[in-house]
Amino acid sequence: MDYNEIKILADKYLAGETSLEEEQLLKRYFAQGNLSADFEAIKTLMEYFSSEKEMITSEGFEEKILSKIDEERKPVKIFKLYWLRVAAAVLLLVGAAGIIYKSVERNKIVPEQNIAQIIQADNFQTEIKDTYDNPEDAKKEVERVLALISRHLNKGKNVAEKNIAKMDVLNKALEN
Template identity: 35%
Template sequence: MDYKYINQLLERYWDGKTTLEEEQILRSFFSQLCVPEELAKFRPLFNYEQTEPKTNCLGNDFDERIMSMIDEPQHVEAKRVRISQRFAPLFKAAAMVAIVLTLSQAAQLSFQSGKSTEGVPASYTQHPTSGASVALNDSLRRDSLKNDNIGTTVVPQMSQNGPTIIK
């Protein structure tokens, strides 16, 4: 048997171009007992209304119930918030900052007072050392090498008053 018309209706159905009458034709075709095997896979799609029981349907009075719930006045009471409740998070944050600063100061003082400079090289201490600067001596040596052509000689040794320049 040729089902050319049903195949054309199915193509139009998938394209969304069928009318309500054509969809009714498809429903009645797929509700028959004898449906070809190649079209049997579409049977549940068109028979769902007849096979599935109607559940979870809205009643006829649904609109009335919703409108009555909307029209009911609801008493809303304003909640009073005191200023201490409003600023409570700020107070907590300020307290945490104060605690952190206090603990960091205490830790810093305890580490500074517990320091011993015995056995620590002089370059690691924060206190200035007396005597000539190592960096200044190094720069004087470098300058003396560059200035040999001019005729002035810089003595690499540092005296108590600074570098000695000989002409």
């Protein structure tokens, strides 16, 4: 390539009109040396970028990023778990109350004169077996259990009331 050909190509390059092939051609020509000073700047410009073409991230980079992302997710999970715990506690209370209520009621429903018949049927034997001989004791136990449930429910209620009180303060502050 003579000077004029290079000049045309270099101008085309600066104009942003060269194809990738033409840019390769220029680069190869510049690399040969013996270059007119007119093209020194363009040659330097092209070389600036050549040096970073093969550059890649270091080994383990991807794993490092992925592990950081995993770490970052955890705080969100902890926050959600807190509410899950509260929900689980409420469910447990309601469930326990339901089971106790049912078992108490079943014992009530079974009329005394039928008990003997049912005892004869082996299948149901375990189910209707009385736990207390004395009705007074049974009543006491039921009362104890119900009191326990009521106490726990009140605990929750107190917390709720406290928080509602807090909300009221907040609401008042917002209104002012």
